[in-house]
Amino acid sequence: MKYHVHFYVNGDAYDLDVPANKTMLDVLRDDLFLTGTKEGCGAGECGACTVIVDDVPLNACLVLAPELDGVHITTVEGLSDGPKLSPLQQSFIKHGALQCGFCTPGFLMSATALLNENPHPTREEIIDSISGNLCRCTGYKRIVEAIEEIAARGQTAETQE
Amino acid sequence: MKYVGQSIERVDAIRKVTGQAQYVGDFHMPRMLYAQVKRSPYPHAKIISIDVSKAEKLPGVRAVITGECYTKRCGLYLEDKNFLANKTVKYQGEAVAAVAAETAEIAQEACDLIEVVYEELPAVTNAIDGMKPDAPLIHPDLHTYKVAPIFFPKPHTNISHHYKLRKGDVDKAFQECDYVAEHTYYIPHVQHVPLEPHVAIAQYEYDGKLTVWASTQSPYAVRQALSVAFEIPLNKLRVISPYVGGGFGSKAGTTIEGIIIPLAMRCKGRPVKLQYSREDEFQNSYVRQGLHCKIKTGVKKDGRIHAVKNEFVWDGGAYTEYGVNIVKAGGFASAGPYNIDNVWTDSYCVYTNHPVGGPYRGFGMCEIHFAIEQNIDIVAKEIGMDPVEMRRINGLRVGDKTCMGETMVVSGYHECLEEVIKDIGYGEKSESTNPRKVRGKGIAAGWKSPSMPTNAGSAAIIRMNEDGTFFLMTSGQEIGQGSDTALTQIAAETLDVDPKLITIRTGDTDHTPYEWQTVASRTTYCAGNAVKLACEDLKKKILELAQIKLGAYKRDLEFKDGYVVHKIYTDRKVPLSEFALGLAFDDGSGVGGPAIGVGTFTLENNINYDKETGIGEHPVAFWTIGVNGAEVEVDLDTGEVKVLRMVSCFDAGKVINPETFCAQSEGAMVQAMGTALFEELILKNGHILNKNFVDYKIPTADDMPELDVKYIEHAEPTGPYGARGVGEPLMVPGAPAIANAIYDAIGVRFNRMPITAEEVLKALKEKANK
Ligand code: FES
Numbered sequence: 001m002k003y004h005v006h007f008y009v010n011g012d013a014y015d016l017d018v019p020a021n022k023t024m025l026d027v028l029r030d031d032l033f034l035t036g037t038k039e040g041c042g043a044g045e046c047g048a049c050t051v052i053v054d055d056v057p058l059n060a061c062l063v064l065a066p067e068l069d070g071v072h073i074t075t076v077e078g079l080s081d082g083p084k085l086s087p088l089q090q091s092f093i094k095h096g097a098l099q100c101g102f103c104t105p106g107f108l109m110s111a112t113a114l115l116n117e118n119p120h121p122t123r124e125e126i127i128d129s130i131s132g133n134l135c136r137c138t139g140y141k142r143i144v145e146a147i148e149e150i151a152a153r154g155q156t157a158e159t160q161e
Numbered sequence: 162m163k164y165v166g167q168s169i170e171r172v173d174a175i176r177k178v179t180g181q182a183q184y185v186g187d188f189h190m191p192r193m194l195y196a197q198v199k200r201s202p203y204p205h206a207k208i209i210s211i212d213v214s215k216a217e218k219l220p221g222v223r224a225v226i227t228g229e230c231y232t233k234r235c236g237l238y239l240e241d242k243n244f245l246a247n248k249t250v251k252y253q254g255e256a257v258a259a260v261a262a263e264t265a266e267i268a269q270e271a272c273d274l275i276e277v278v279y280e281e282l283p284a285v286t287n288a289i290d291g292m293k294p295d296a297p298l299i300h301p302d303l304h305t306y307k308v309a310p311i312f313f314p315k316p317h318t319n320i321s322h323h324y325k326l327r328k329g330d331v332d333k334a335f336q337e338c339d340y341v342a343e344h345t346y347y348i349p350h351v352q353h354v355p356l357e358p359h360v361a362i363a364q365y366e367y368d369g370k371l372t373v374w375a376s377t378q379s380p381y382a383v384r385q386a387l388s389v390a391f392e393i394p395l396n397k398l399r400v401i402s403p404y405v406g407g408g409f410g411s412k413a414g415t416t417i418e419g420i421i422i423p424l425a426m427r428c429k430g431r432p433v434k435l436q437y438s439r440e441d442e443f444q445n446s447y448v449r450q451g452l453h454c455k456i457k458t459g460v461k462k463d464g465r466i467h468a469v470k471n472e473f474v475w476d477g478g479a480y481t482e483y484g485v486n487i488v489k490a491g492g493f494a495s496a497g498p499y500n501i502d503n504v505w506t507d508s509y510c511v512y513t514n515h516p517v518g519g520p521y522r523g524f525g526m527c528e529i530h531f532a533i534e535q536n537i538d539i540v541a542k543e544i545g546m547d548p549v550e551m552r553r554i555n556g557l558r559v560g561d562k563t564c565m566g567e568t569m570v571v572s573g574y575h576e577c578l579e580e581v582i583k584d585i586g587y588g589e590k591s592e593s594t595n596p597r598k599v600r601g602k603g604i605a606a607g608w609k610s611p612s613m614p615t616n617a618g619s620a621a622i623i624r625m626n627e628d629g630t631f632f633l634m635t636s637g638q639e640i641g642q643g644s645d646t647a648l649t650q651i652a653a654e655t656l657d658v659d660p661k662l663i664t665i666r667t668g669d670t671d672h673t674p675y676e677w678q679t680v681a682s683r684t685t686y687c688a689g690n691a692v693k694l695a696c697e698d699l700k701k702k703i704l705e706l707a708q709i710k711l712g713a714y715k716r717d718l719e720f721k722d723g724y725v726v727h728k729i730y731t732d733r734k735v736p737l738s739e740f741a742l743g744l745a746f747d748d749g750s751g752v753g754g755p756a757i758g759v760g761t762f763t764l765e766n767n768i769n770y771d772k773e774t775g776i777g778e779h780p781v782a783f784w785t786i787g788v789n790g791a792e793v794e795v796d797l798d799t800g801e802v803k804v805l806r807m808v809s810c811f812d813a814g815k816v817i818n819p820e821t822f823c824a825q826s827e828g829a830m831v832q833a834m835g836t837a838l839f840e841e842l843i844l845k846n847g848h849i850l851n852k853n854f855v856d857y858k859i860p861t862a863d864d865m866p867e868l869d870v871k872y873i874e875h876a877e878p879t880g881p882y883g884a885r886g887v888g889e890p891l892m893v894p895g896a897p898a899i900a901n902a903i904y905d906a907i908g909v910r911f912n913r914m915p916i917t918a919e920e921v922l923k924a925l926k927e928k929a930n931k
Pocket residue numbers: 038039040041042043044045046047048049050059060061062
């Protein structure tokens with residue numbers, strides 16, 4: 001049994017017939033080839049697959065494909081305006097907040113969702129928003145600092161200076 | 162220096178923040194097949210029969226293989242490993258069969274249809290028991306295995322290597338000591354937990370060419386091992402490694418590639434992909450070996466350590482093809498960074514029916530230092546001396562001999578120690594506002610050398626394009642540590658060109674030149690040396706042409722900002738791009754040809770140790786030394802330990818990129834904290850009980866302490882621009898520093914990690930009852 005779903009990813013409309021047991025993550029990665037969203041556990045425990053669904057950060061590995069109908073998804077590929085990086089992406093680079101980079105898309109999406117909702121989060125709020133994202137390389141310090149810089153500047157992550 | 166020592170932006174940064182960096186799991190190929198693996202439910206069993214007939218009949222299945230198909234053993238140092246179990250299974254989860262099918266679901270269904278009959282065998286689930294003469298033998302044919310000449314398996318036992326270090330006369334020395342004490346420690350298995358689980362794709366073409374795309378730290382070592390195991394000539398075997406989502410050792414050597422190659426060979430023309438789940442990752446990639454450690458220490462009244470006797474028993478797991486070298490490395494470093502005249506060490510690698518032990522960041526050092534550095538504190542306390550004073554007295558200085566007999570040519574031990582003492586505020590008590598929480602501070606040092614074959618090689622090629630941009634080609638692998646950036650900086654410095662003009666290409670054995678492996682914290686040092694030599698080669702060739710062009714002796718010319726410039730008459734200069742295709746003359750003729758530089762590096766006079774004494778004049782390339790400090794707060798009601806602050810200072814030789822250095826230091830401290838406080842692969846009768854992130858917790862942003870990173874730079878004489886390796890050493894002192902801080906807070910010693918809240922609470926209760 002397949003379900004017809006109509007949804008948007010990074011502003012582009014898609015129509016697909018999806019099986020009930022497929023995940024949103026697999027649709028993004030294997031059907032739309034949007035491989036910036038990563039799979040680190042497939043069980044909602046690492047945050048590598050975080051995308052923003054109708055303003056809310058979600059683990060795409062936990063959402064079933066039929067639920068895609070009618071939603072607007074933002075993935076890491078949708079953060080920059082072509083080569084023009086979002087302030088948060090720039091801040092990650094400036095602070096050296098990435099190493100192997102596998103967790104990076106997930107952190108960017110969690111933090112972007114936070115900053116869209118709350119442009120001036122406190123350090124606690126920032127840490128709280130990324131506490132479901134695992135990173136084995138960085139020790140988190142630079143990730144928090146990169147987000148803090150944008151929080152201090154008081155601009156939402158998706159508007160350019 | 163212009164580019165070395167600068168925090169230039171990571172060359173992979175834009176790709177990684179935009180999701181454009183491609184990892185093997187991101188590759189989609191036409192007509193790709195998917196593999197799944199049938200695994201053993203038993204830690205030790207004889208395979209009586211395997212029936213694959215039902216699996217083969219399932220629609221969509223394209224190939225099924227079992228261990229019987231490929232019986233040739235292979236291994237990096239000791240050829241003890243089969244990619245699929247052959248006749249017996251030696252750990253729970255070991256691959257016994259594998260399937261390639263049109264979808265991963267069909268492949269899984271087919272695996273479930275494979276019927277395996279086992280006869281369970283008694284299992285070895287403790288390395289100490291595994292050494293006993295009546296222990297069940299896990300590799301009864303050990304005496305027939307091929308082994309590198311510096312490893313010494315004991316035939317008809319479970320001991321796959323016994324490294325002996327014999328320096329001075331320990332028995333006599335203990336008698337001369339004023340105080341002698343023996344302490345034991347246990348370090349359990351932990352897992353690397355790279356965020357990207359292992360993944361590989363293999364494709365076999367009709368002309369016999371096999372291409373493997375793998376998430377690996379070691380494309381060349383993979384190529385070599387696969388070539389031996391499957392009898393494929395090296396020119397027909399291509400290994401490609403794109404970005405790797407974290408390694409920490411788990412992606413060194415050969416891992417899952419050996420399972421998909423036989424499948425690909427049966428599905429000619431079609432790529433076959435195997436992607437590990439997180440559960441596979443916990444169980445079937447390498448784990449850090451467990452360690453039982455006994456240290457006997459003899460000191461004089463003045464605090465000098467006069468003798469140590471160590472026994473290290475490593476739980477190597479089912480295969481120790483790589484693990485034997487960790488056991489050797491642990492033996493090499495067994496006295497710690499201290500000047501001790503009499504050292505006796507026995508370091509044993511023992512087969513058990515546990516997951517396969519393999520390289521993990523630190524390569525044995527994190528494990529032994531958890532013991533060594535607590536031991537210093539314990540012994541110091543026992544003789545009434547401040548532990549840092551004891552470190553000051555015994556720490557290695559330039560000119561001192563290491564436990565292996567080499568003379569230290571550089572040592573930043575004391576400077577790092579003083580820096581950390583100052584930064585952490587050692588000796589100054591800080592208090593929590595909550596009376597039920599107590600604080601403490603601890604210090605620990607560490608050292609590590611690259612543990613690699615003494616003649617491990619690196620090569621690099623630099624090519625100039627017509628417009629004066631460059632391609633730098635090496636096979637040092639970017640795994641997050643920043644090697645692409647560091648190597649680019651070394652090239653930029655040597656050529657005196659903007660790093661933005663250089664594009665680095667790595668990880669393709671058909672196209673990028675030889676690199677032994679990206680392990681041992683060797684890339685900046687070894688590949689860096691090769692890169693520097695390649696750039697110098699290119700410079701030399703261009704200067705030959707430039708002297709014709711400029712009509713000046715080459716000794717008077719230099720590279721500057723993308724030009725060849727006359728040193729005195731600086732307005733006489735030619736852009737480098739004019740030499741990209743050689744030198745062209747007015748009459749239309751030319752000389753020199755396209756500009757290309759080649760560099761190759763093997764450290765000279767790096768000589769194997771003596772088999773009987775374990776001693777050598779120059780058995781390792783260098784030692785990296787550093788110190789960590791930690792401040793913790795212990796909750797007396799819950800037993801929970803919160804690390805408030807960690808401080809690191811290492812002698813890095815020369816820091817090529819301060820930002821990536823500091824970032825690695827921070828990551829290392831937090832990784833060490835995870836092992837100290839909560840990480841353990843829980844094994845019960847050979848079964849792993851925690852194979853997911855709920856039951857195996859790694860640090861999150863919530864756990865992050867305040868982190869402070871310092872470094873000093875005493876140049877490594879043989880390193881490029883003085884650099885030495887740091888990636889692994891940075892993790893070594895973290896866990897014992899935390900353990901020492903916990904002792905300072907509550908006066909309880911933990912000789913086992915992890916120091917969980919339950920352990921702390923239990924110990925506090927015991928202490929109260931005494
Ligand atoms: S892959 Fe979705 S949370 Fe880990």
